[in-house]
Amino acid sequence: MIDDPHQLSQAVSRRHFLRLAAVTGGGLALAVSLPSLAAPAEGAAPTPGTPPAPGVAPAGRSIRPPSAFLQIAENDEITVITPAVEMGQGGHTAMPMIILEELGGDWRRVTVKDAAAAAVYNNPLSGTQMTVGSFSVRGWYMDLRKVGAAAREMLVQAAALEWQVPTTECSAAQSVITHRPSGRTVSYGRVAARAATLDVPQQPVLKETASFALIGASPARLDVPAKVDGGACYGIDTVLPGMLYGAVKTCPSFGGKLKSFDAAAAAGVRGYHSTVALPDGVITLADKYWQARKALDKVTVDYDPGPLAALDSARVSALLRAGFDEPGVVARQDGDARAALAGAARVIEAVYEVPYLAHACMEPMNCTARVDAQGGEVWCSTQAPQAAQKAAAAVLNCPPERVTVHSTYLGGGFGRRGEADFVTQAVAAARAASRPVKLIWSREEDIQHDFYRPAAAIRFRAGLDAQGKLTALESNMVTASAPNFGPRPGAPLYTVGVVDTNYALPNFLVTGVNKDIGIRFGFWRSVSHSHNPFMLESFIDEVAHGVGQDPYRFRRALLQHPRGARQLKVLDLVAEKAGWERPPPGRHLGISAFEAYGSFIGTVVELSAVNKAITVHRVVTAVDCGVAVHPDNITAQLEGGMVYGLTAALRGEITIDKGAVMQSNFNNYPMLKLAEMPRFECHVVPSAQAPGGIGEPGTAPIAPALANAIFAATGTRARTLPLSKLDFTYAAVRTS
């Protein structure tokens, strides 16, 4: 068993590696040298619609070093070491499915283990070991199939050698190899050790997609049983012998610093151990968590409020809106949009703006850390094990490989757990106390010290000819997304969702301006698609209505070209399924459709309205996500993504006063609840294209579809979110 693959030097030969694995594990630990980076799967190469991960250049054209994804024990237990963590998106099921499909392994005997922090687990598409950006299935689909197929061929070869028969007379399925002429059989586990001594086939034969048995079949999610009996272990559930518990508070205003603190009163709290100073706050340590919380309340802290102490939300909005005419970055320039606008028969202009948003993962940020003279270990819910490793190593001033990261189930990630600030804090506390520490944030700390979805604004100008045809579009975007969201080649990531539109626009100009306001920001489910499709799809709707055209048919006309074909199909499907042409009496429909993360998605919202009281009757979504690896989970992700997006559209807003976040918990940052759930229908387009993303895209289409339906019903165009700020009220009904 390879417990610590990152300790294996890249210089170790493949054969040596495999022998080593066979000896130490008693079974097969398969490593495949994968040339996949030189030949990415069709449709999987980064395009403007499928941006690489933050701050990372696209993957290079080198051969992937050997790595272990798969272990087969003598008793036929199959362990898949998954490079994608499980935060609800289904990675712990999809990754093993892809391997086992080609392996011909028995699905009932599979268990899943999170990968350690190691470069060998870097996603082929994003180049990082981050479970973000709907990269998991997209990035690993071909590479993990090759892992499974190579292992199958090695197992078959091992059996054939044992039987002294040609491999062509053998077949493999359900973890059993059969010699067809004689009827002899042997299980994978019995030949795994021998298979591990064989060379890895460099070009294993992959199955035809038509013969897939697992992919497309929606086997039961492997993580479900542990999530109905309390057994699932999240970061917050980590227990180490002798550990202290930590509670933390940091300066409310961003950029603020700790000046001094007085912990004298905390000493009276039973179980109190110590107070650890952070650059921007304090951690109290105690024998139990509640004792640490009580002690924290008794520590008085004096902060230097920092440079943002005068900042408020009105100022943020003014800064954004003042940036429209700044030159910024030209993200896309087709034709001459400004000349076309100057000569247009009609120009329609509108400004859209969205606020900061918090992630509000159900599991508050936490980390458990143990430090020793050489390095340390951390246990945490993380989307980025290597970021956690580096953060810990930075505190300990040691090389990253001296830190072991134990990933657990994540109680929600949504991009928040790609950060490692909580790891830094926990390791600092463990070092200061010379004891293991479990640090748990309060919900208030979680809401007020997030990496927020950035506030953003776009000014659009559309030029139309005398026939009402869209001839030019200019988009001037201002946001607070740099420098964390870059650098990357091409258009800034924050423009994706506009800059890569599939609409035919002969004259198209996209500019972007970064205003690094000082509020920390990060990835929030669907990233730039959390605001750009709302803005662009609302504006397209606005233009269609402005020239008296049906919004659905107006979009259709813009997609009559080869690159628009998949989006057009999804647009047509969602319109058909939602009954676009004949809404029920008193009902109004709004539509949106676009490409995101390699998938094409469209949504129609059906609602009724009495003045500003909105009742949503139905949400219909269609998606073309290429090969549907796990159709049931696709439905779940699109529904869940819709809830995340709907919550934000209706009431999501982080506001700033005196440089600090005004919201603190679910009382003032409210969430959608079960009674508010609309009916949701999901239609998946059958496709043999390379898989697209599914965790991110579902969040994006609801806001524009809802806003467009509201316009259809009320004549009011919602150009800012949340809708609650515009005095709309919301309810859902489940029966039509």
Next chain:
Amino acid sequence: MISIRVNGKQHEVDAEADTPLLWVLRDELNLTGTKFGCGIGLCGACTVLLDGAPMRTCVLTAAAAAGKSITTIEGLSKDRSHPVQQAWIAESVPQCGYCQSGMILTAVALLEKTPHPSDADIDAAMTNICRCGTYNRIRKAIHRAARA
């Protein structure tokens, strides 16, 4: 010392009287299936059954729970055989799963009181928060458990 009865077993716990039951369950009894979510009784991740009624334990002191019968997710069944757990599996409800202990126990209490709940009954009872958006599957699972 606080004396509490959890999953049919009596425990003497050395904790301050104002300690929320949540932290006694998690940190003293190692029953980590009960989750911390908000600390102010709004999200329901910390829900357990107190004499059969759903109770948010982040705002309930351990002392207040003394003398009552507490059921946590770990005590619902030994083998996930409770009809609500079975329905949750059949409908593949959980995504991240963090809220689901609280959801399941709230549903158990609902079905105990109202064996065949209407959608309105479910709306009224299921006020816990799920950020993954599993609500419609939760509703289906409750109806399924009611039929079982």
